[in-house]
Structures are given as C-alpha cells and as structure tokens.
Amino acid sequence: MLDNLSEEELLIIHRGFYVFGDSTSLKILYELNKFGDKNFSDLRDHLNINPASLSKKLKVLIEVGxxxxxxxxxxxxxxxxxGKHRRALRKFLESFEKISKQL
Incomplete structure (x- = not known):
C-alpha cells in the first residue's frame, strides 16, 4: 500500500505521526477541541506547559494546518x-481516546 504513495504523501503521513505522537501537541489539540478558542496564557495555565515548549508546539501545529x-x-x-479540519480532527481524537482506553 505504501508503495503507491508519492514522496509528498509520505511526508504528510510522517508529519501526522510526528504531531499525533507528541503528548504536548495532543494536549493542546484536546484543549482546543473541547473548550474552543484559547489565547496563549489560557493554554499555558490550563495545560501547565512551559511557555517555550508551548510556543514551539503551537508553531508546529500551525505549520501543519x-x-x-x-x-x-x-x-x-x-x-x-x-483549523479547517475541525470535524475530521474531532473524530480522530474521539477514536484515539477510545482506543487508548482499551490498551
């Protein structure tokens, strides 16, 4: 199956695994998905994330859209x-949460 993918498609898959494999990125996505728009201070305080780490993770999440x-x-x-993938991301996070509880 992966033999038929272009380099660009493989890069997109790689970025997805990079983002979804990172616990801090997942925390940010869950927070925004569950509670809606947040400013930097709200995210930092609610998630108890170091400001430098939060800034770096937000930059990556913005870059991948x-x-x-x-x-x-x-x-x-x-x-x-x-971003624009709100519905798909919500379904993914809900599925990911269900699978994680079964592990």
Whole structure:
C-alpha cells in the first residue's frame, strides 16, 4: 500500500505521526477541541506547559494546518483554534481516546 504513495504523501503521513505522537501537541489539540478558542496564557495555565515548549508546539501545529492563530482587532492578543479540519480532527481524537482506553 505504501508503495503507491508519492514522496509528498509520505511526508504528510510522517508529519501526522510526528504531531499525533507528541503528548504536548495532543494536549493542546484536546484543549482546543473541547473548550474552543484559547489565547496563549489560557493554554499555558490550563495545560501547565512551559511557555517555550508551548510556543514551539503551537508553531508546529500551525505549520501543519491543524491550528489557526487569529489576532484580536487591536492586535494585542492571539487566539488559537482548531483549523479547517475541525470535524475530521474531532473524530480522530474521539477514536484515539477510545482506543487508548482499551490498551
């Protein structure tokens, strides 16, 4: 099956495993999925994540298109939310959670 995939498709799969294999990234995605838009401080406080780590993980999540960063009208704050794949990501996270409980 993987023989038929292009290099670009393999790269996309690799990035997916990289993101979903990281516990901090999963925490961020679960938080945004469950509670909606959050700013940096809210994510840091709710998830108890080191600011440098949070910044790095958000950058990766934005680069792969799973998270979107939107500035407020006054440009003072940035709110993070699940990107265009919200429905697919929600299904994935719910399935992933069910499978994890069975392990």
């Amino acid at each position: 799973l998270v979107v960063a939107d500035r407020t009208h006054d440009n003072l704050r940035v709110f993070y939310s699940i």
